[in-house]
Amino acid sequence: MEKRNARVFRNQETTIKAKDAEYIRLKPVGYPLKSTDEEDTPSLTTDDPKLFEAFAKTEWLGESVSKGDYLFDTIMYPDYAFRVEDVKPNPGRITKRTKIYLISPYSSKQTFKVKTKKKISFKDIVGQKEAIEKCMIIAKFLKNRKLMNSEWAPRNILFYGPPGTGKTMTAIALANYVKANFLSIKASELLGVFVGEGAKRIHQLFKEARKKRPTIIFIDELDVIALNRSYQSIRGDVIEVVNALLSEMDGLEDNTGIIVIGATNAEDVLDPAIKSRFEQMIKFSLPTYEERIQILKKYANGSPIPFIVKNWDIIASKTSNWSGRDLKEKIIKNAIHYAVLHNLRVIDDAVLQKILKMSKMESDSINFKHYA
Ligand SMILES: Nc1ncnc2c1ncn2[C@@H]1O[C@H](COP(=O)(O)OP(=O)(O)OP(=O)(O)O)[C@@H](O)[C@H]1O
Ligand SMILES: [Mg+2]
Structure with a gap:
C-alpha cells in the first residue's frame, strides 16, 4: 500500500529517537485557518473508541510525537488538528500496540447543557394528562422547602415512551414552572470518551446541581448506558458510568432539592438495578385521534402561512x-x-x-430499507 505523508507539527526534533508509545491522548482542536463566514468548526467525537484508534493508526502509525505536538487529519476532515495532550513515554512513537484515546470536546468545562430559556410550559403539551399530573406533585414538593427536605420528596423519576411524545418538553416545562435550574445530558455523550471521563462528567453534573437548587437533572437516552446486561456485552465505559450514576443517585452526598429525570424509549430493556432506583415511572403515550387533531391545529396556528383546513379529521385518521x-x-x-x-x-x-402522501411514502421507503 502506498504510504501517504502523514502531517505532523513537532515542537522539537528530539522525537526521532522516541521509544514506542504505550498510549497517547489526542484532543481535537480544529482547523488552523478558516474563512470568517464559514460555519462553526465541528467538535469531533467518536461513537466507538476502538474504531477511532484504528483510524488514527492508518493516519499516524510510525510517527514520533511529544506532548504539545499537533497531528493533522488528511482523510476525513483534512487539515483538522489534534493536539497531543499526553504521550507515554514522552516522546513516544505510535506503533500498532499504542493505545490512542480521543479526548472528548465535552471534557472541558462544558460538560452539560443548561437550559431554562426555552419558553415551554405545561399549557403547550397536548394530552399526557397523567404525566402532567405527576409533574404537578413533583412541582409542589420543589416549591415547598419543608416538603422537599422530608424523606418523602421525589428524587428519581423515569419518563418513558415512544420518541417524540413530549418527554423532553415536559421536563423543561416542569423546570420552568418551578423556576428550577435544568441541567441536561445525553447518556450517549458519556460513552466513547477517555477512560474515567464519563464517570467524571456524572460527578461534575451532580456537583454543579448541588451548587444551586432546586435543580432538575435530565438524563436523556438512559437506555444507552442502562441496558439490561443480557442485551449487551459488558463494556468497561458503560459500567464505569453506571456505577458513577448509581452512587450519585443513592445520594451519598446531600441531594436535597435535586431531582433526576431519566428519559428512555425502551424502558423494557433497562437494567433492573438502575430501574429500581427510579421511584416513579411516568408513561408517555402516542397521541389519540382527538389529540392528533389538537396537535396539528396547535402548530398550524403558529404558521407564518395561514392554514385554511376544513377536515383535520382526515389527516388525524x-x-x-x-x-x-x-x-x-x-x-x-x-x-x-x-x-x-x-x-x-x-x-x-x-x-x-x-x-x-409524500410523508407516508418516505417513511414506507425508510421502513423498507430498514427491513430489507
Ligand atoms: N404532546 C405534545 N404536545 C405538543 N407538542 C408535542 C407533543 N409531543 C411532541 N410534541 C412536539 O414534538 C417535539 C419533540 O418532543 P420531545 O422532544 O419532547 O419528545 P421526546 O419524547 O423527548 O422524544 P425523544 O424520545 O425522541 O427524545 C416537541 O418539541 C414538540 O414540538
Ligand atoms: Mg427527548
Whole structure:
C-alpha cells in the first residue's frame, strides 16, 4: 500500500529517537485557518473508541510525537488538528500496540447543557394528562422547602415512551414552572470518551446541581448506558458510568432539592438495578385521534402561512401511531416548506393530503430499507 505523508507539527526534533508509545491522548482542536463566514468548526467525537484508534493508526502509525505536538487529519476532515495532550513515554512513537484515546470536546468545562430559556410550559403539551399530573406533585414538593427536605420528596423519576411524545418538553416545562435550574445530558455523550471521563462528567453534573437548587437533572437516552446486561456485552465505559450514576443517585452526598429525570424509549430493556432506583415511572403515550387533531391545529396556528383546513379529521385518521413530533415535523413543517416553494398564500386540505402522501411514502421507503 502506498504510504501517504502523514502531517505532523513537532515542537522539537528530539522525537526521532522516541521509544514506542504505550498510549497517547489526542484532543481535537480544529482547523488552523478558516474563512470568517464559514460555519462553526465541528467538535469531533467518536461513537466507538476502538474504531477511532484504528483510524488514527492508518493516519499516524510510525510517527514520533511529544506532548504539545499537533497531528493533522488528511482523510476525513483534512487539515483538522489534534493536539497531543499526553504521550507515554514522552516522546513516544505510535506503533500498532499504542493505545490512542480521543479526548472528548465535552471534557472541558462544558460538560452539560443548561437550559431554562426555552419558553415551554405545561399549557403547550397536548394530552399526557397523567404525566402532567405527576409533574404537578413533583412541582409542589420543589416549591415547598419543608416538603422537599422530608424523606418523602421525589428524587428519581423515569419518563418513558415512544420518541417524540413530549418527554423532553415536559421536563423543561416542569423546570420552568418551578423556576428550577435544568441541567441536561445525553447518556450517549458519556460513552466513547477517555477512560474515567464519563464517570467524571456524572460527578461534575451532580456537583454543579448541588451548587444551586432546586435543580432538575435530565438524563436523556438512559437506555444507552442502562441496558439490561443480557442485551449487551459488558463494556468497561458503560459500567464505569453506571456505577458513577448509581452512587450519585443513592445520594451519598446531600441531594436535597435535586431531582433526576431519566428519559428512555425502551424502558423494557433497562437494567433492573438502575430501574429500581427510579421511584416513579411516568408513561408517555402516542397521541389519540382527538389529540392528533389538537396537535396539528396547535402548530398550524403558529404558521407564518395561514392554514385554511376544513377536515383535520382526515389527516388525524390516517396518522395513528404518529407522535407529536411526527405531526409537527412531517405534516405542518413540510406543508409550510411546500407552500413557500410554490408561493402559496394559504395551505388548504389539498396541500395537506399531498404532504401526507409524500410523508407516508418516505417513511414506507425508510421502513423498507430498514427491513430489507
Ligand atoms: N404532546 C405534545 N404536545 C405538543 N407538542 C408535542 C407533543 N409531543 C411532541 N410534541 C412536539 O414534538 C417535539 C419533540 O418532543 P420531545 O422532544 O419532547 O419528545 P421526546 O419524547 O423527548 O422524544 P425523544 O424520545 O425522541 O427524545 C416537541 O418539541 C414538540 O414540538
Ligand atoms: Mg427527548
